[in-house]
Amino acid sequence: MSETISYLRVSTDDQSTDTQRATIESRYNIDKWFVDEATSGTIKAKDREGLSTLMNYARSGDTVIVYAIDRLGRNTVDVLETVETLEAGGVAVVSIREGFDLSTPMGKAMLTMLAAMAELERSNIKSRQMSGIERAKAEGRNLGREKLIDDDLVVRWRQDQSASIKDTAEFFGISTASVKRACRASKASQ
Structure with a gap:
């Protein structure tokens, strides 16, 4: 049936x-x-x-x-x-x-x-989005969310406490990915 x-x-x-x-x-x-x-x-x-x-x-x-x-x-x-x-x-x-x-x-x-x-329209939307991003970059505007954590502070605290990535993330109320990014950024700036 x-x-x-x-x-x-x-x-x-x-x-x-x-x-x-x-x-x-x-x-x-x-x-x-x-x-x-x-x-x-x-x-x-x-x-x-x-x-x-x-x-x-x-x-x-x-x-x-x-x-x-x-x-x-x-x-x-x-x-x-x-x-x-x-x-x-x-x-x-x-x-x-x-x-x-x-x-x-x-x-x-x-x-x-x-x-x-529909696929053409999505492609056009993506193209307009990329053009807008390029224009904003050319004008010197910051893209994305404003950074809320101080990478150096996170790295220093982690080193001073001999803390794990997880413990550092919990202390600052941020994700473990944010701690890892802070550590990479700190190494890159040295």
Whole structure:
């Protein structure tokens, strides 16, 4: 017996799948839900627990409903491979936001175009971001968060106390990575 199953994904802890679920439930009776929370779309489908489980669960005749095609992934190749794997197993894929059934020839053509456009847009955003960073550097502006620890103080305290990296981190309320960076910076400036 075929099932209607759904896949939900959000990228960060502060996001919720509630909107995706409500939209899908308003149009379909879902037999089984698969979810990945705080999971970037840049992570390959096979490496996402929820989507990987869905791929193993889905059977010929099933239909997978997604809120939007970018829930399957952000990389064109990965999205297409995921859809093709499902379709090769006789599973239809429907994307609500884009409004198409990816098992039809028109749906496949639309998927390819939309995925390519999304990838192009991400590339353009990255390019604009890099241009902004280069401009800020050229203007002499500091980038990133303001440094909150004094590397020399951390290194001196650690040496004076003969403390471990972990103990130093706990004393200053910083990460062990910050202590290691302070030690490297101190060695580099000598």
